[in-house]
Amino acid sequence: MSSEISPLCGETTTDRPEIVNPAESPNLAIGIDIGGTKVAAGVVDEQGTVLAELRRQTPGRDPRAVEATIVELVSELGRAYRIASVGIGAAGWMDLSGSTVLFSPHLAWRNEPLRSNLERLLCRPVMLTNDADAAAWAEWRFGAGRGESRLVCITLGTGIGGAMLMDGRIERGQFGVAGEFGHQVIMPGGHRCECGNRGCWEQYASGNALGREARELARAKSPVAQEILRAVDGDVEAITGAVITELARQGDPASIELIDDVGGWLGLGMANLAAALDPGMFVVGGGLCEAGELLLEPARRAFGRNLTGRGFRPAAPIALAALGPRAGLIGAADLSRNPPR
């Protein structure tokens, strides 16, 4: 099947007239963020600015189809910009050299040599990276954690993505799979996690956790859930974390309480991370952060209440991510220019 994808090598040998200011931005990179539902691609300059962006639906789980989509996006974006390298961020574990996808939960990659496949097709250097690592790198380079020497980033989406930056390097562990903070067991025997365990942090502090708790509240037919049920026309299954976040921002007390609970779990887990890692700062991003201070205020409270040694140590500040949903593609692009040491 891969032979059906046309490599872009012919295209890259010509300087095309549409190239925008190649002299001013000689080192443009494309970052591609592959999610379970969407693929986002953007041209990113050395200051972290996104010059152009495209989005596609994720074309199922077939690796060849995903590769074809990547080639299409690079080809399209490459028409107007001279692209030096391509960075791919995806949920999953990459080997330490950024060559192979060891495992990806939402895609069918298992020991997939994606990098060499793509370098052949794109005729440019390619770097694979974990999506949470990419987002953390972007926040460290251009965002809320700029220049911090010990930075922990938490990305709150359906689950929890995690990454740590130490002395300007993503700390990826011995086998490249560090930073899975969402799978610290924080409640033995607790809610089942898709990782196979029970009681993982992401079952308590994520968009999925928020939705599950809200549905449980609604099913209990509590009068406090009235507004929530009204918002989904009585369809309990339609209650998601995003619905609750929106209702909380509109002032619904039950939704605010639900987010407060999630914030408490968020702060407790961060206190655990501070005990182990002692970062200088936490940056919290991801979709759930649409809730803003409704989430962060209780998180900070629980963090302060559970930080071991509180009163005898500085408490790391907890900041909202600055780059929003583009952090992943910005970081992937930038990492392709700054391959990890």
Added chain:
Amino acid sequence: MSSEISPLCGETTTDRPEIVNPAESPNLAIGIDIGGTKVAAGVVDEQGTVLAELRRQTPGRDPRAVEATIVELVSELGRAYRIASVGIGAAGWMDLSGSTVLFSPHLAWRNEPLRSNLERLLCRPVMLTNDADAAAWAEWRFGAGRGESRLVCITLGTGIGGAMLMDGRIERGQFGVAGEFGHQVIMPGGHRCECGNRGCWEQYASGNALGREARELARAKSPVAQEILRAVDGDVEAITGAVITELARQGDPASIELIDDVGGWLGLGMANLAAALDPGMFVVGGGLCEAGELLLEPARRAFGRNLTGRGFRPAAPIALAALGPRAGLIGAADLSRNPPR
């Protein structure tokens, strides 16, 4: 009071005849491990061998009295060896430069500039370090974790000491207080910890935890606790982790079960650390390791059962520490020769 302590400067300017092979070991260091009950000091060569050792009772909590004991130990050991530097390991938090004790749970040090006090008294370079960091350094340099690029060390005593080595460096965090693995909350609302929280890991996987569980079993008047009660002549308060460890080694089934439970908690907490840190190896030391495989076997089982992503990643091996109770002083001595970068 400090003026009562005589500095050793006069002594160090003479080459005394008792010096043992100064040419062969030009870089001897003294390591001093200050515990809540004992101070251990030893002369350590560059291969990590302890050439001489002394022990004293910890002289209460007064910093000046502890300093006097240190001077006495260095003076005594210095009679037979030419000592280039002195390393001090103690439970507590040191600042990143190794100059000041920020906080020590068992001693009265609070923002104590111990290093400059001691350098004045000892007339030699002094390095302060956390006792768990010192033990980990020793295991990495000379023991079970030799040369590992990502090593996590767990010291199981009354509580849990933790440290991580990354690329040959102790990772101490932004404020120097990383590695407090024992205070990850692993059971919200669980047993009260002396750190002020509830449910810390060290309340479930430590010598204290083992003793507490055994006393509870004995108080429940369970017939399975017969052997345990016999060993302490019916005095429940005399049941400690050390008593249970000894009984388990003699084959008492209840004591073996109690250690098995502690091993389970140990493995669960290590799985949490593996999720976050992805080390290449764990080294487990400290007094509780007298239980050997009675502890490690259930720990490995629980680790394997709770490791997130198991089956899709390598599982770090879990090894017993090799240097025993001298690891702290060996590491403190060696760190005084190899000050952290």
